[in-house]
Amino acid sequence: MSNTTLKPGVVTGEDYASLVHAAKMGGYALPAVNVTGTNTINAVMEAAATANSDIIIQLSNSGAQFYAGRGISDGFTAKVMGAVAAAQHAHLLAEYYGICVVMHTDHANRALIPWIEAMLDEGEKYYQQHGKPLYSSHMLDLSADPIDFNLGESARILERMAKIDMSLEIELGVTGGEEDGIGSDFDEAEDNSRLYTQPADVLQAYELLNPIGHFSVAASFGNVHGVYKPGNVKLRPEILKNSQALVQQTQGTGDNPLHLVFHGGSGSEKSKIAEAVSYGVFKMNIDTDTQFAFSQPVGRFIEENEKAFKYQVDPEDGTPYKKFYDPRKYLRLGEEGIVARLQEACKDLGSKGRSIARS
Ligand SMILES: [Zn+2]
Numbered sequence: 001m002s003n004t005t006l007k008p009g010v011v012t013g014e015d016y017a018s019l020v021h022a023a024k025m026g027g028y029a030l031p032a033v034n035v036t037g038t039n040t041i042n043a044v045m046e047a048a049a050t051a052n053s054d055i056i057i058q059l060s061n062s063g064a065q066f067y068a069g070r071g072i073s074d075g076f077t078a079k080v081m082g083a084v085a086a087a088q089h090a091h092l093l094a095e096y097y098g099i100c101v102v103m104h105t106d107h108a109n110r111a112l113i114p115w116i117e118a119m120l121d122e123g124e125k126y127y128q129q130h131g132k133p134l135y136s137s138h139m140l141d142l143s144a145d146p147i148d149f150n151l152g153e154s155a156r157i158l159e160r161m162a163k164i165d166m167s168l169e170i171e172l173g174v175t176g177g178e179e180d181g182i183g184s185d186f187d188e189a190e191d192n193s194r195l196y197t198q199p200a201d202v203l204q205a206y207e208l209l210n211p212i213g214h215f216s217v218a219a220s221f222g223n224v225h226g227v228y229k230p231g232n233v234k235l236r237p238e239i240l241k242n243s244q245a246l247v248q249q250t251q252g253t254g255d256n257p258l259h260l261v262f263h264g265g266s267g268s269e270k271s272k273i274a275e276a277v278s279y280g281v282f283k284m285n286i287d288t289d290t291q292f293a294f295s296q297p298v299g300r301f302i303e304e305n306e307k308a309f310k311y312q313v314d315p316e317d318g319t320p321y322k323k324f325y326d327p328r329k330y331l332r333l334g335e336e337g338i339v340a341r342l343q344e345a346c347k348d349l350g351s352k353g354r355s356i357a358r359s
Pocket of ligand 1: 107263
């Protein structure tokens with residue numbers, strides 16, 4: 001299995017499972033980067049090609065809505081069709097970047113179950129035409145609900161997804177912080193045991209979901225969305241190790257049977273990232289850091305060329321500013337910012353130089 005190679009492009013089904021396996025066996029994880037439009041999707045694929053790393057591209061519900069355009073007045077339809085448009089974009093172009101691309105969606109809480117189901121309607125249609133789904137995997141995050149509801153709904157949705165070769169990411173335990181209004185506030189004075197996944201819950205999920213299909217688990221081990229002052233919550237990757245050990249012992253599996261996901265990777269200590277990866281984390285979500293990486297060079301450019309953003313032609317010396325205010329000029333700087341930031345992420349996660357794509 002360690003010598004598996006895949007064709008460049010969007011990977012789904014068995015190929016996605018092989019990619020996850022290759023990452024875990026190879027001791028590395030893939031960055032999962034949130035995108036909101038073609039600039040960010042293309043930048044993420046370019047970054048992966050530059051790093052010779054495979055990559056996970058993901059959209060939140062509001063990212064998908066933004067992708068479709070804020071001018072579509074029916075917000076729900078925009079969230080669905082934006083997700084479809086982004087996936088179709090990747091299906092068309094990913095192979096030309098020469099790496100494997102996983103298409104994923106991010107947090108969907110209870111209120112967003114209809115979003116998942118509408119995307120599956122589209123995924124099923126696409127599957128009938130192309131023999132593969134639009135998305136490799138969706139995330140269903142019912143961690144704020146009672147565990148029986150969380151797992152019951154996860155099983156129901158996974159049954160449907162397995163029929164079109166899709167994987168499901170679930171969440172157990174609550175990731176702190178907030179991402180697109182989803183997630184939860186944490187208060188250090190409060191009992192923060194709910195910020196840490198219970199291995200017994202992970203075992204219950206494995207017993208229920210493993211017979212149905214391929215799934216991954218976002219486990220909470222003190223990780224927090226966003227970048228905050230350090231020291232609020234302590235990262236405890238040993239929770240991941242304990243969950244793996246419990247499943248392995250009770251189910252008689254091999255090492256690291258669970259496919260684990262690290263949310264809130266932005267701003268994490270590099271040693272804790274490496275430790276988490278050694279316990280079977282194959283996907284680390286990055287959003288905040290790549291947003292900043294895109295915006296920072298744009299801000300610098302506007303600051304340095306202030307007049308070009310006020311006048312088409314300089315009122316004093318007649319200099320034309322077209323080549324400065326052409327949006328491609330500064331959007332490209334944002335893209336380059338993402339490409340650079342993700343080189344560091346691929347290095348931290350060990351995925352640099354490890355793409356399994358072969359033409
Ligand atoms: Zn998250």
